[in-house]
Amino acid sequence: MSGIRRDRNIKIPKRNEKSQSRPSNYLPSRPAEGRKDIAKKAEKKPQQQKSNRQNFRPNNNRNRRQNDQRKAKPRINKPTPLDDEIWARVVEHDFENNVLTLLGESKFLLGRYRPKHTDKVLQLGQRVYVGVDRSKRVEVGDIMGMARLDKMSSGATKDLPIVIQRFIEENELYFIKSFYNPAGFLSLKQHSYELLHGIGNKKATQMVEQRGSSGFTSFEQINESCSIDAAELLAIRFQSELNDRNLQPRLSDLLLPVKT
Structure with missing residues (x-):
């Protein structure tokens, strides 16, 4: 043989060598008969609970005792730093909301x-009793809580230094003997007078x-x-300490309460 068949060495089967086709073993599947219906379970009706109203007897005496005990419990007021105050000065009287803002004299x-x-x-700066003895409280009733400077009205914030200055002027001799006369050096370079506003x-x-x-013998x-206003400078210092609780040293802690 020559040509393409010889080169590729292709064998062509003869007619007698071809295999006869075998019969298939495939059987058709069973036709679908559908799903059998499953019997549903019979639903049980919920049984109604028997009411116990016939056997219920209200215990009125017990309820009355509980109500009496609740009413008898006294209202416990939480302690506040204001409990130690005895006298205070009026900073603001909010007549519409019926609230008094007072400045305690001791702290x-x-x-x-x-x-x-x-x-x-x-009136502004009026001195009122706020001590524990309620029989002596002529103008003031219950304590509502602490007052915050940022929540006060602009008028009360402006009047606060006036109230403090009036308090200092009424205790003139005490602040002269306690601060202006014994004031000394805080360090080698700083004097106690330099704590006051504008004093270098x-x-x-x-x-x-x-x-x-x-x-000194008097503010005058x-x-x-x-050439200063001694009471005003001291009042400004006290207000600065109210605005900034971290301001040190604190003259309010050193000079208050006033000892007569």
């Missing part, structure tokens, strides 16, 4: 109180020279000799 704490008289307006090292040195060895003497 300079701001508190909210309920006035006893709704038809009487208390040069002004503090001048105040020490004017004080001398005998000391301090104001004339040092």
